[in-house]
Amino acid sequence: MLMFIKSHALVSSILFMLLLSGSSYAITYDLVIKNGRVIDPETGLDSTRWLGIQSGKITKISKSYLQGTKVIDATGLVVAPGFIDLHAHGQFLPSARLQAFDGVTTALELEAGVLEISKFYNNIAKEGRPINYGASASWAMARATVLDNASYNGVPGEVLGVFKLPNWSTKLATQNQQTEVIAIIEKSLNAGALGIGIMTGYSPNSNRKEYYKLHKLAAKYNVPSFNHIRFASSLEPKSSFEAYQELISVAASTGAHAHISHLNSTSFRDIEDVAELVLGAQKQGVNISVEAYPYAAGSTAIGAQMFRGTNWKERLGNVSESDFSFNGTTLTAQSFKTLQEEKPSSIIIFNYLDPEHSDKDQHLYEISQLFPNGAVASDGLPMIDINTKKVISGDVWPLPKSAKTHPRAAGSYSRFIRQFVKEDKSLTLIEAIRKMSLIPAQILEKSVDQMRHKGRIQEGADADIVIFDFSQISDRATFTNPVLTSVGMQAVIVNGTPIIENRKLIKSALPGKPIRRAIK
Numbered sequence: 125m126l127m128f129i130k131s132h133a134l135v136s137s138i139l140f141m142l143l144l145s146g147s148s149y150a151i152t153y154d155l156v157i158k159n160g161r162v163i164d165p166e167t168g169l170d171s172t173r174w175l176g177i178q179s180g181k182i183t184k185i186s187k188s189y190l191q192g193t194k195v196i197d198a199t200g201l202v203v204a205p206g207f208i209d210l211h212a213h214g215q216f217l218p219s220a221r222l223q224a225f226d227g228v229t230t231a232l233e234l235e236a237g238v239l240e241i242s243k244f245y246n247n248i249a250k251e252g253r254p255i256n257y258g259a260s261a262s263w264a265m266a267r268a269t270v271l272d273n274a275s276y277n278g279v280p281g282e283v284l285g286v287f288k289l290p291n292w293s294t295k296l297a298t299q300n301q302q303t304e305v306i307a308i309i310e311k312s313l314n315a316g317a318l319g320i321g322i323m324t325g326y327s328p329n330s331n332r333k334e335y336y337k338l339h340k341l342a343a344k345y346n347v348p349s350f351n352h353i354r355f356a357s358s359l360e361p362k363s364s365f366e367a368y369q370e371l372i373s374v375a376a377s378t379g380a381h382a383h384i385s386h387l388n389s390t391s392f393r394d395i396e397d398v399a400e401l402v403l404g405a406q407k408q409g410v411n412i413s414v415e416a417y418p419y420a421a422g423s424t425a426i427g428a429q430m431f432r433g434t435n436w437k438e439r440l441g442n443v444s445e446s447d448f449s450f451n452g453t454t455l456t457a458q459s460f461k462t463l464q465e466e467k468p469s470s471i472i473i474f475n476y477l478d479p480e481h482s483d484k485d486q487h488l489y490e491i492s493q494l495f496p497n498g499a500v501a502s503d504g505l506p507m508i509d510i511n512t513k514k515v516i517s518g519d520v521w522p523l524p525k526s527a528k529t530h531p532r533a534a535g536s537y538s539r540f541i542r543q544f545v546k547e548d549k550s551l552t553l554i555e556a557i558r559k560m561s562l563i564p565a566q567i568l569e570k571s572v573d574q575m576r577h578k579g580r581i582q583e584g585a586d587a588d589i590v591i592f593d594f595s596q597i598s599d600r601a602t603f604t605n606p607v608l609t610s611v612g613m614q615a616v617i618v619n620g621t622p623i624i625e626n627r628k629l630i631k632s633a634l635p636g637k638p639i640r641r642a643i644k
């Protein structure tokens with residue numbers, strides 16, 4: 125009897141020493157995510173796991189118990205890499221918080237871009253962000269600097285000012301002016317810009333050679349260009365199809381990686397032919413990537429050139445004024461005309477497809493959304509307070525009822541899961557998550573090392589993680605109520621720190637980091 129007690133004590137003490145000497149039980153992680161359905165789109169993992177997080181990284185993925193200083197119970201919930209938005213114009217604190225409820229852990233301004241790059245990163249770092257942030261170099265602003273004598277201070281939202289300037293958007297640049305524009309972009313790339321944002325769509329008559337030279341520069345620096353293509357029309361000449369051909373030609377000729385922003389809203393009812401053209405170029409080895417936002421309505425200024433001219437309605441796929449709304453009210457031919465004449469900068473909603481009432485339009489909608497290896501990106505615009513007419517910025521939360529924007533700023537990612545995984549069942553959950561996390565990371569990772577550690581749930585990856593209830597996840601934002609937060613996000617973690625927990629925003633948590641290329 126005495127012997128038995130002694131040996132039992134011996135076994136216990138050996139076990140205790142083993143624990144101390146480095147078996148996994150001995151490690152206490154900063155944060156443990158317990159027992160969730162862990163999905164990693166790169167390795168194909170879709171199984172119950174525990175995650176151990178230390179110093180902002182996922183350091184352990186285990187089938188069994190891990191010990192943590194803090195533990196989040198994910199039993200019955202999906203644990204996936206945080207969503208990466210390549211097209212986020214709302215580089216403001218309230219916009220970032222709104223997107224956090226939609227599962228976005230990295231939001232980048234790549235299509236419009238910013239100037240000056242260093243000032244932009246400094247401005248955001250000073251205020252702090254719950255999610256990661258970054259930007260490309262803005263061709264529109266570089267062009268406005270040279271052709272309109274504009275100057276910029278890296279203030280978020282500053283790019284909206286270009287729409288009031290006359291020259292950059294209408295004039296050809298001389299050789300010298302083109303050289304100056306390219307020099308501004310090159311300086312921005314050396315300051316760590318993530319690529320070149322090129323909105324030829326808002327300057328359709330700008331130089332073809334300038335567009336080509338921008339891609340030569342992109343190739344030299346091995347960064348992508350992010351393109352709002354030159355034309356928006358189903359009719360030739362000056363068709364969307366022609367604009368995509370131009371993009372393909374410069375990518376093929378220079379070897380640059382050209383990224384197509386919002387494939388959906390620059391293709392309209394011509395998407396079948398456009399998709400075939402782009403897929404064909406990709407098959408030939410031309411380096412092109414694609415994104416779309418999951419709505420059949422766009423949003424821009426009513427004064428834009430695409431809504432002018434004799435046959436503009438035909439060019440946009442036979443639309444009519446009643447396909448437009450302003451502040452929730454459907455426009456008529458007369459109210460459209462009045463608004464365009466009197467307040468051309470008014471941001472309208474434009475229903476370019478009608479999938480609810482037309483099977484054909486639903487089919488066209490799906491082509492852009494399910495494009496092979498296409499990313500989901502929001503194209504989210506800043507929120508405007510319709511009482512003050514100002515952008516909603518600063519430490520504002522909850523959002524005022526007077527906040528207006530396109531609902532894509534609030535609901536793109538949850539909506540994509542709702543529409544294509546839960547309702548249409550055209551994608552599995554892991555495929556949808558791949559389009560929202562891994563694919564956008566891969567679009568950037570050849571030029572930005574940081575992105576190799578994002579979009580993945582793997583040991584060594586950054587702990588940017590969403591934990592959500594699949595049965596409940598959904599967008600709520602609508603065109604009349606556009607800033608309602610998405611639902612179903614139990615927790616959102618950025619660089620190891622929860623910013624949403626128990627479905628509530630932690631206002632003081634600002635763990636977002638800059639995503640930036642090395643500075644030369």
Ligand SMILES: [Zn+2]
Pocket residue numbers: 235352385386
């Ligand atoms: Zn755009």
